[in-house]
Amino acid sequence: MTIRQGIGRVAGRMRRGRPPDAGGFDRKLVAPMILGSILNPVNSSMLAVALIPIGAAFGAPPSETAWLVTALYLATAVAQPVIGRLVDAYGPRPLYLTGTALVGLAGLMAVFAPGLGLLIASRVLLGIGTSAAYPASMYLLRSEAERTGLRNPSGILAALSVSNQVIAVIGPTLGGLLIGLGGWHLIFTINVPLSAACLVLGGLRLPRRADLRLAPGQRIDVVGIGLFAGTIVAFMLFLMEPGLDHAYLPAVALVTGAGFAWWELRRTQPFIDLRVLRGNAPLLATYARQLLAFTTIYAFLYGFTQWLEESRSLSPSQAGLILLPMSGAAIVATVLVGRRPQVRGKLLVGAVIQVAGCAGLLLLDVSIPVWVPVAIATAVGIPQGLIGLANQNALYAQADPARMGSSAGLLRTFAYLGALLASAANAAFYRHGATTGGLHDLALLLLVVSALLLTVTVADRSLRRVGRDRS
Structure with missing residues (x-):
């Protein structure tokens, strides 16, 4: 079965089990949802092969071009829940259209950027623009569930997950092809036609607010959003x-975080309802799993790859080939179990395999046969597919429907926090280069993180109920 067939199959299977008079999920929404949701991963993955030529073009060292990556993650981590709250208040259509329009503008800004500074600014704008589609999609899923009576649209959730993983796999290859055809500018230029396609599909197919079943919010908590952004940044x-x-930055985060909590607890319509969130232990556990899982996933991706290139002396293309089975395993795992709404089994299997994969890193040295790192990478890809999909399904079941957009945005924020924790861990253990000793020390830390993930999963009894009730 091809990947394309798999995406179509998991998306189509959600029609089964719906009430005879419900009408089924509005399938015209699938294309704009998927196209919008891939804008972030395609821009993240294509850039991986463009950092060296961009640095050469502007005479910038890797320490400066790295901000092209971190600027996107930073902007996205802050913007996801903020835009999600706006989606809750005004509906998905205006935010989706505005966000995807910003993607096109960011692409044009990058093409004509005279220096690295403006190019980094374009990545910030891109991060904000790409933050709209995912919370908008989750909002639409909840709205359609209200309309059709289908409580667990697991097929559409799986299709979103698979499409994001597929584009992350082909992103570096696509980026290399575009750079070969017309230079590094083309990886930014492609955002213009992608933005136009989203605008056309979104304008034609996304429902207006009057057509939605969920009641929008009344006010936007600007002060709360500002304090939240200050804390995260x-x-x-x-x-x-x-x-x-x-050292002053953690102090700033502590002060603004305390101010955020004080402000939110006194608002009748807060940006993030901490009182409800505090009482929703299952959702908090889902956020914790997302943070732990993606810390390990990103630390493995970056740390393992650097070790392959520096200690094993592999070229970037050779290292990419070794990582290819990891992405393939993630896609296959998602396709095989995507239509099943239950999440506990996925999380348990994923956490156990993640522990085993981290332990496998302790076996690596420069003389080990190449099939061993290939096997470890393949194994680690399985939890990458299972855990991301399961947390997405869990959030759909656990979040307050009136705050689905902001809740979905926070799920992405915790994933990006994991990416930055992983980056900090790699920097600490590879201070003197990507050595085998550094990799083993990193593996020990990841074993602890993965064990915590398994513990949180086993202890969360609420997971048994997720996906059981289907209308």
């Missing part, structure tokens, strides 16, 4: 460059 900037010189 200060914390993430410290993670990107930890050290005594930046």
Whole structure:
């Protein structure tokens, strides 16, 4: 079965089990949802092969071009829940259209950027623009569930997950092809036609607010959004460059975080309802799993790849080939179990395999046969597919329907926090290069993180109920 057939199959299977008078999920929504949701991963993955030529073009060292990556993650981590809250208030259509329009604008800004500074600014704008589609999609799923009576649209959730994983796999190859055809500018230019396609599909197919079943919010908590953004930015900037010189940043994050909590607890319509969130232990556990899982996933992806290139002396293309089975395993795992709404089994299997994969890193040295790192990479890909999909399904069942957009945005924020924690861990253990000793030390940390993930999963009894009730 091809990947394309798999996506179509898992999307189509959600029609089964619906009430005879429900009418089924509106399939015209699938194309704009999927196209919008891939904008972030395609821009993240294509850039991996463009950092060297961009640095050469502007005479910038890797320490400066790295901000092209971190700027996107930083902007997205902050913007996801903010735009999600706006989706809750105004509906998905205006935010989706505005966000995808910003993607096209960011592409044009990057093409004509005279220096690295404006190119980094375009990545910030791109991060904001690409933050709209995912919370908009989750909102639409909940709205359609209300209309059709289908409580668990697992097929559409799986299709979103598979499409994101597929584009992450082909992104570096696509980026290399575009650079070969017309230089690094083309990886930014492609955002213009992608933006136009989203605008056309979104304008034609997304429902207007009057057509939606979920009641929008009344007010936007601007002060709460500002305090939240200040807390996240200060914390993430410290993670990107930890050290005594930046010790003030955690203090800033602590002060703004305390101010955020004080403000939100006194608002009748807060940006993030901490009282409800505090009482929703299953949703908090889902966020914790997302943070733990993606810390391990990103640390493995970056740390393992650097070790292959530096200690095993593989070229970037050779290292990419070794990682290809990891992405393939993630896609296959998602396709095989995507239509099943139950999440506990996926999370348990994923956590156990993640522990085993991290333990496997301790076996690696420069003389080990190449099939061993290939096998480890393949194994680690399985939890990458299972855990991401399961957490997405769990959030859909656990979040307050009136705050589905902001809740979905926070799920992405915790994933990006995991990416930055992984980056900090790699920097700490590879201070003197991507050595085998550094990889083994990193593996020990990841074993602890993966064991915590397994513990949180086993202890969460609420997972037994997710996906059991289907209308």
